[in-house]
Amino acid sequence: MAAEQKRYNRVRCTDGISAMMDKFYKDILNAPSQGRKVCWCSGASPYEMLTAQNVANFQTENHSARVSSGQDHMYYIDKAEGEGWPPDTCSYTRINVGVALFIARGEMDKVHPKYRVAPPDFIFAGNTCPAMTQWGESLRRIFDVPMWELDCPFNYDDSDERYLENVKYIRSQLEDFVIFIEKNTGRSYNWDSLKDIVFRRMRQVQQLRAEIAEICKGKPAVMSQFDAMIAMGPAHMVRTDAVTEFYKKMLEEVKERVKNGVAALPGERYRLMWRGNFPWYAVGRMSRWMAANDICLATGAYGMGAGSPHANRLFPPDGFGTGDDPLTFVAWNVGTRGYTRTLEFKMREEVEEFIKGWDIDGVCLHSPRSCRLWSMQEYDMANLIETKYGIPATVIEADHTDSRYYTPSSVDLKLQALIEGIKARKE
């Protein structure tokens, strides 16, 4: 295939994300000087519960992805591996542990200024991914601070009755989490703030993202999955009105693109879906390669998830729970994620919805070597996609933040084979 210098036409609003995230992490670094407590969160976490209490918090995965996007991951991975963390542990963990070891030992100067954060006053860990509580446990030991863990049941039984029992189990633990937060911040919990975040800000962002995703289903795509993934950070962590404004701008921009006939990739020939997290260190390279080969990476649950029925259920149906109980909503939000759902559920709500909604020609399933959560079941998923939907799928073996497991030529070859498969079906 010709390696033309063709590029994705990125949405302009994402230019502001870097500054937004820089400010977000600078605020974490400066939090202690402003009298704010700091919490490091591993796993899908109810950040809103911490933000509501004015606790500076961040998702450690996001921080590691940030390090890897800056191509600086190996420095911190080397630190963690040198201390005994095996390469088979999640690479997000190894990066974060590397950062944590420097900070905890008073060697902040060895952390690049961009990645500096204040040490935690306490840790939160949620086990939607089982590795996350072990990661949190390592942070607890490294910093010698309290930790609170959320136990998230796996939903083997997709029946509503059993599912609601699981939400209740999570909610019951969140009541204890409130007590933990009160104890560690030394003041009563700010329920008004939590309600404002949950019922106003999060709902607004959710609705905006759903509207954006709906518009992006059109052909040609007005915004790619690359933009959607870059825009995930603010959506998942930063519970401020600035994020609402960001998504309002994004919505305006995609609407304008539709009006003016602007495509994310002019001349798109193949529409692919991406499943899984992304090799963050290779976003630029992969987007250029795909653009040069007329491949529009149009969608995927990791980024465009706002448009799926799965994500719509981040807010429970009317009449569920006690109506205006924010903890029920938080529990629902944490418990409904695909991480704790069956293959059948994931196929239905995280694959089929996107294949059909975006009229996808082929699917890339990213299998990160050090991430079991995304890797497991992918061979079977690829087979199911081919048999159920009649489109090819390929499993791309790499890693989310450990570039040693990413071989560009091998990934290119797999994508080329996928495109050949699409061509053969189209002909």
Add this chain to the structure above:
Amino acid sequence: MDVWSELVTVTSQPYYERLKKGKEDAAKKIIGCFGLYVPEEMIHALGMLPVVLFCGPEPITLGDLHWQAYMCSPVRGITDLACKGQLDFLDGMVIHDCCHEIRGSVDVLKLSAPNLRSVIKPMWFPKILKRKQTKPRIMEELNIFRDWLQQVAGQEMTAESLQRSIQVYNENRDLLIKLYDIRRSKPGILSAKQVQHIVLAGMQMPKEEHNELLKKLLAELASTKAPKDNSVKIVLHGSLCNEVPGNILDIIEQVGGTVVDDDLYVGSRYFVTKAPLLIDPLEALADRYINMIPPCPTTQNPSNDLGQYLVNMANRSGPSGVINIITKFCEAHCHIYPWIRYALRDAGIPELLIETEHGVTSFAPVKTRIQTFVEMIRGE
């Protein structure tokens, strides 16, 4: 037949081959147990045989159609056996969700082994052990599990029968604890491989029969003198849901080491925690899980530290070294490993890490490393 011959009869051939043959002339239903904490007593209480599932000795082929090579071998190996129809003799297969891969294997097995699809039963226990929500939630899961088992067995489980089964299992645990006491007090009286055979046999045969064999064996060992021993004492830890390759156990002894204690799955991790005797036997099983003695990296209980547990075990055995055996790609074990290493180092206990992988572990370099480790402890 002497005790040892009887035990070897159980473990010398792949368990599925032996059980398939036995199944032809026995009415007893067999329930496969995959994952760490299946409450086997409940299966036993309904007159069925619980069998802990392991990989077979042959190379993994069909399993690799469903799992990447960087997934752990227990999951790839069980999938392989299931795809080849080797587990079709099971009347039920309980999968205890104790880690990512085993969790994911539920759906993979349902897809890849059609004959097992209708008999697979996943179960989930809380992972955070010391919380007010933990026990009620485990009780819910145990009740669901009991309903399923009763359907498979076609009969009701009574509190009395479960109580009896708990007693049988606790007796088995007591006997194995005694066996380990003897091994500690008479180093070298049993080889590490023999001990693994003994524990493994109990995981795959009726507990009552295993108890009888253990009683005979203990009587023999009581009158056996300890061999003269100037070898280096070794404590083994790891292989959290599979066997230690027999070659590694042999190597330790070949180079002058003696395994005096272990924290292995096919070892003390399996039996060291007894169920309390309570009025409600289901509650006793919940308590057994919550109060497990060996700290498990798949659960959270900060007051029960695995590193300290191993330090205590090594100290109880006198001056010794600890060999950590990690099954390659066991994420749960990898995450806790640095803290085990720190704890042993801080206690001045020599430590060695060996990674094993089904069918591809190269034993020559392993031998060199173990030999060096043993010589280092001996001060040569």
